[in-house]
Amino acid sequence: MKYKIKGLLLMSIASILFNIFYFSNYTILLLVLVLFGWYEFFQKKKVFENLEIEYDLEYEKCFIEEEIEYRIYLKNNSNEDIYITISPSNLLSRLKPPFQRIKLLSNEKKKITFITSFGTRGIKEIGYISINYKTPLGFEFWKIKKVNKTIEVLPEFIYSEFNKESLKKLLPGQKSNIRVLEDVTYVENIDEYNNEPMNRINWKVSAKYDKLMVKKYAHTSTGxxxxxxxxxxxxxxxxxxxxxxxxxxxxxxxxxxxxxxxxxxxxxxxxxxxxxxxxxxxxxxxxxxxxxxxxxxxxxxxxxxxxxxxxxxxxxxxxxxxxxxxxxxxxxxxxxxxxxxxxxxxxxxxxxxxxxxxxxxxxxxxxxxxxxxxxxxxxxxxxxxxxxxxxxxxxxxxxxxxxxxxxxxxxxxx
The missing domain is CATH 3.40.50 (Rossmann fold)
Structure with a gap:
């Protein structure tokens, strides 16, 4: 966890100097405001230190342009509410939305969902999760967690029919569009009997339709x-x-x-x-x-x-x-x-x-x-x-x- 207190420090120095050289009710009020700022700083620091961050991806693999969910789970282990801004990653350029500002109630666990996609294939790093808390009192906190996950973006495929295999040595075990040898492990259709061998008759289906029906097998090749x-x-x-x-x-x-x-x-x-x-x-x-x-x-x-x-x-x-x-x-x-x-x-x-x-x-x-x-x-x-x-x-x-x-x-x- 990191924090920035430059604004709060400047306010503190200014309030001390004003109380030394221009002491009045207003300078006392300014000093009280600064003291409240420091109290708030230590309170929120404790809340932020106990903030749990988990993450998950909908898929470990996806196709180009396929949208997936990127989920972040936050748990507030303190008894105090806090407003924070979640920025999932600077590496996910297609993130929707790019960040979310939420209120996390005391002892609440919340799931925040983002949608992302990728325009190119390859193994993609997710990067870091950044959680930020900022206040007008002159300080802010941020916590960064590295995402130890990658997502594999698979290449796009174009629908096409490639049926250009040549006639091959024929054996059972593999389908082919060339009807030369039947493969009895694949029943392709049931058709009406037409002088086929008797062992092909499907007696259950024949009884249902009240006429002889036979099995039609797929055909195979092994090249x-x-x-x-x-x-x-x-x-x-x-x-x-x-x-x-x-x-x-x-x-x-x-x-x-x-x-x-x-x-x-x-x-x-x-x-x-x-x-x-x-x-x-x-x-x-x-x-x-x-x-x-x-x-x-x-x-x-x-x-x-x-x-x-x-x-x-x-x-x-x-x-x-x-x-x-x-x-x-x-x-x-x-x-x-x-x-x-x-x-x-x-x-x-x-x-x-x-x-x-x-x-x-x-x-x-x-x-x-x-x-x-x-x-x-x-x-x-x-x-x-x-x-x-x-x-x-x-x-x-x-x-x-x-x-x-x-x-x-x-x-x-x-």
Whole structure:
């Protein structure tokens, strides 16, 4: 706890001097007022010292722009009421309201609720809680408590349907849109009997509808989706180019949005997804829960001077791919150096999809820009577009995404 008594000290000195040199009833009154100020100071100091402060967050994780409650619990352990001002944190710029002034009754415990949200992903520090008491008697107190909690802001995902997996080796255990082999662990529907085997008849449902009804099963496949998200500037782009430096940061957020959207879509369909994020560090994850992937995406960052290169990562992982796998690569740019590795990768897998998005993509509800798409791209991207012809000839699907393309529109062209 800290306090400031400069005003009270000045009043005390002034009242003593007035009583020495200008003694009167008024100077005595001033001295009494100062003495009352000191009495009030020690009383409120005792109240403030015994003030308990606790805190809580509605969630430990949230999405960008999602509003959450930030709760502060105060307890007055004294027999005296007090008016205080609560300022939760200077780090929470979106706090509503920014502060609250309340009356805390004697021995009262009160919950004060604030609403906050975040505009960017990552691990966010909450900062400090500040409690202030101020009086016209010339002194004030304040107490600061560090919040030993952080909140993880997950990347935004854009709704899109990604159904571009190739035909895979078929085994029970996983859903697929390709109706080739049935998975008897998933009953998809009940339908009227039409020359199906007798063991498929659902006798309870048949008795209810007074006609033969059979089980319709879902169908399965077991290939994996491998996703490589490169957040770094690749070789071939000038490292000190101001345009690419600023554009890489914008690209990073869009790349993670695209990855989050595809991963969520795949996991809801029970697909195996192996994610590799290439940034300042290499992060790998394979999980049954899509939210675990978001934990990785929320803290991943790239750099203009990378230690790790995507072509080296792909070359390292090449022996582990099988022909049933689908590979998705998201990058800001591709250079000639990676083309041989992509061709080798295609020879080992069923499908390779490369999404190049130097300027991000269009969100579904946003309008299109009034500009020709070809005019949007810099010369490096235009040169890359010419090289994609060679890749397409080798059955490597490359899409150069413009700010006028939505994810759904891009997926529909694959």
């Amino acid at each position: 994996k989706v491998y996703m490589f998200v490169d957040l770094n500037l690749p070789d071939g782009i000038p490292k000190n180019n101001i345009f690419w430096k600023s554009e890489r940061k914008i690209y990073e957020e869009y790349a993670l949005k695209a990855a989050a959207s595809i991963i969520r879509n795949q996991k809801l369909k029970h697909e195996d997804v192996n994610l590799v994020v290439i940034g300042k560090e290499i992060k790998r994850i394979s999980s049954n829960d899509w939210i675990n992937y978001y934990d990785i995406l929320s803290i991943s960052t790239g750099t203009e001077e990378p230690e790790y290169k995507i072509e080296e990562i792909i070359e390292h992982d090449l022996p582990y791919f099988t022909y049933e796998d689908t590979v998705i690569i998201i990058s800001i740019h591709l250079t000639d150096k990676i083309i041989p590795d992509l061709i080798k990768l295609r020879a080992k897998t069923s499908k390779v999809i490369v999404l190049i998005m130097p300027y991000g993509f269009r969100i579904e509800h946003e309008g299109k820009l009034n500009i020709k798409e070809h005019d949007m791209f810099r010369i490096e991207a235009i040169d890359l577009e010419k090289k994609t012809i060679l890749l397409e000839e080798n059955h490597i699907i490359v899409r150069l995404v413009s700010p006028n393309n939505s994810l759904t529109e891009i997926f529909e062209t694959i």
